[in-house]
Amino acid sequence: MPQVSSKEFGKIEGKTVELYTLANDSGAKAEIITLGGTLVSLYMPDKNGKFNDIVLGFDNLEQYLKESPYFGANIGRAANRIAGGRFTLEGKEYQLAVNNGPNALHGGEEGFNMKIWDAEGFTSGDSACLKLTYTSPDGEENYPGEMNVEAVYSLTASNELKIDFKASCDKTTIVNLTHHSYFNLAGHNSGKIYDHSLKIEADQYTPVDENLIPIGELKSVEGTIFDFRKAKRIGEDAEKAAKDYTSGFDHNFVLNKPENQYGLAASVYEPKSGRKMDVYTNQPGLQFYAANFVENLKGKDGAFYNPHCGLCLEPQKFPNAVNTPNFASPVLKPGEVYKHSISYSFSTE
Secondary structure, three states, X not given: OOEEEEEEEEEEOOEEEEEEEEEOOOOOEEEEEOEOOEEEEEEEEOOOOOEEEOEOOOOOHHHHHHOOOOOOEEEOOEOOEEEOOEEEEOOEEEEOOOOEOOEEEOOOOOOHHHXXXXXXXXXXXXXXXXXXXXXXXXXXXXXXXXEEEEEXXXXXXXXXXXXXXXXXXXXXXXXXXXXXXXXXXXXXXXXOOOOOEEEEOEEEEOOEOOOOOEOOOOEXXXXXXXXXXXXEEOHHHHHHHHHHOOOOOEEEEEEOOOOOOOEEEEEEEEOOOOEEEEEEEOOOEEEEEOOOOOXXXXXXXXXXXXXXXXXXXXXXXXXXXXXXXXXXXXXXXXXXXXXEXXXXXXXXX
């Protein structure tokens, strides 16, 4: 039987942050805190049946508040970068906090990753589940409109971790949610991900300027280091990416499917453990980030994290889409419901 349990993880100004554990019959386990819906740990078996924690993170709440590069967090209202932190809706210009060079990044100074969400644990069939809800008030981080957000985690009997987002609003606004776990399929404390092989279901990517803002074009991956149409070892081009592209891979890929169609986005394989992760989504883009800016960061179990020690595969709408008319729009109007499904499905080979 699937199981759900909870305990206190810490307090913020008297408010309790809880840690929920979702467990299935095979021994897989996901640990999630109510701060940002953050996935603290994810235990999955290797080819020999040994369980390891395969996401980067911290042992304590204080580090999540002060040091985290969005480890394991749910990101909103708008994931990724918005050029100049500015956008216009219905004739009105909005200025967001600029917190990433000249850009707004991942929802602002205190995005959804820094909010304590309301939580309800439950089981459904063979899945252990956690429903998280948060109401973002009108004007929070200078985004217009009150937004009601829901994130439901489900750990299935087949070792699939699903995240289903919903959002609605009372004024025209923008929304682009994603999940920001750093995965290392050899184990969170196993060093660089260079031996992981990665396949991305994308014939095109969105080239960026020096500030990592897409220039508005869709470019073929053919003949570039962004060609992951066939599985290849990440280390093959990681150093070239670090030299030529602002410290390494941090780019959006244009998935080979209709915008709202649910389907396979990427597959990752780690040969020593035999672990494989397939990523599914209904979003049009996938941001591949190789932990370029993580440096000498003390994590769980005394591990130290450094550049390229994990990889993020973040399904989302394209970066700066609100300012790029030919990209799928992140605009949400009253009466509409934003729906975003992600699955991280694990197996061994």
